[in-house]
Amino acid sequence: MERKEISKAVLKRLPGYLSYLKSIPDDTSPYISATFLANALGMGEVQVRKDLALVSDGGRPKIGYLRESLIEDISQFLGYDNTTDAILVGAGKLGQALLGYSGFAAYGLNILAAFDVNPVENQAEGRPIYPIEQLESYCRTNKVLMGIITVPGQYAQEVCDRLIACGIKAVWNFAPTHLDVPAGILVQNENMATSLAVLSMHLQAQMKDKK
C-alpha cells in the first residue's frame, strides 16, 4: 500500500501489535479484528483501528484482518524485512553483549563489525573487532548507515561526530549522554541508567510508604 506519513507515537505502538500477533497460537482463527487486538492489549479500539489502517489496507468490515497478512504488513512497514547493516563502536561489556545478541536479526539489524580503541580480543561472537583508526575506511567501503555507540559517556560525542563524518544517518546511543547532531541525523537513546533510576526511585518510595 502507499506509504503514509506516520507519527513517532504510532511507530512506537506497532512493535507491540506485531509481538502480540506473532504470539497467537496457529490453531486459532486466521482472522483478527481491531476490537479483539485492542481488548487483548488493553488499548483504545479507535486508536488500534487507526494505527492498523495506516500500515495495512487488508482490514474487512465484520471480519477484520487476515493475521498472517497483518504480520507481514507491519513487519514490512517497520523495515524488519530489509536488513540494516550497522557497526558498533565500543566493544566493552555492553558492546560485546549487543554483538552477541542474536535476537536483532528478527528486527532486520545486522551488526557487521565493532571498533574499539583497545581491540584486545580481535573478535566477539564471530564479529570482528577492529582498531578505532579503521572506522572511517570501513564505513566508506561498506556504506554503513547506522552506528551503535557503546563507549563511555565522555567519548560518545566524539565517536558520534566521527560516525556522521563517515556518512552514518542513524545513531543508536547506549551512552548515558546527550548527543548533538546536525539536521537529518536521528539519534535514538537507549538509556539504561535512566530506566534503573526510575525503577530504583519507585522502590525507594515503596519502602518509605511502608515505614
Place this chain on the structure above:
Amino acid sequence: MERKEISKAVLKRLPGYLSYLKSIPDDTSPYISATFLANALGMGEVQVRKDLALVSDGGRPKIGYLRESLIEDISQFLGYDNTTDAILVGAGKLGQALLGYSGFAAYGLNILAAFDVNPVENQAEGRPIYPIEQLESYCRTNKVLMGIITVPGQYAQEVCDRLIACGIKAVWNFAPTHLDVPAGILVQNENMATSLAVLSMHLQAQMKDKK
C-alpha cells in the same frame, strides 16, 4: 537534604548530568555552575538550575556546586548508592547478555540469579540459573523487590504475574509486550524493537529522499 516530590521528566535528566559530571577531568576546577552544565549539555539554564536545586542544596551564588558533592547528591538521589537486588527471568541470549553486563553495579543493580524453563547451562557469568519452578521460593527467601523480564513476548505477562505474586514491586521489562499490573507496581519498558523500528524508519525515509 529533605526529599522532594520529583517528576519522571526530571528523573530522566539526572543520569545525564551525573554522567557528564563524572566525565570532567580531575585537574579542572572543583566547582561547576548550572550555567556551565547547561551549556555543556545543550540544555536550558533555567531547567538545569531547577533540576539541581531539587536534588542538592549545595549550590552557592556565583560559585556553583562543588562537583564531588553534586555527584554524590545525584547518585544518592537516584538510589545508585543503595544496592537493589534483582532476579532475571528468561536466560536466553538477551538475558545472558544482561547477566554478564558488569556495568549495572555502578547504578546499584545486583542481579542475584536467573530463572529459565530450560536451565541447560546452570550458570552464566558467575550467576546461577535456576529452573523456573524455584522462582517463588527464591523470591520469598531472598525478599527480592525487582524483577527483570527477558522471556519471549508471549510469556511475559504470565512471568510478570508470578513475579508480582512473589512480592516484586518493580519490573524491568525487555519483552516487546504491554504488561498489565496492579496499582503500586512499576513497569519500566525497555523496548529495543521499538528503537530499531524508529531508526529503521528514519533510514527508509532518508533513502526515499535521495531517490
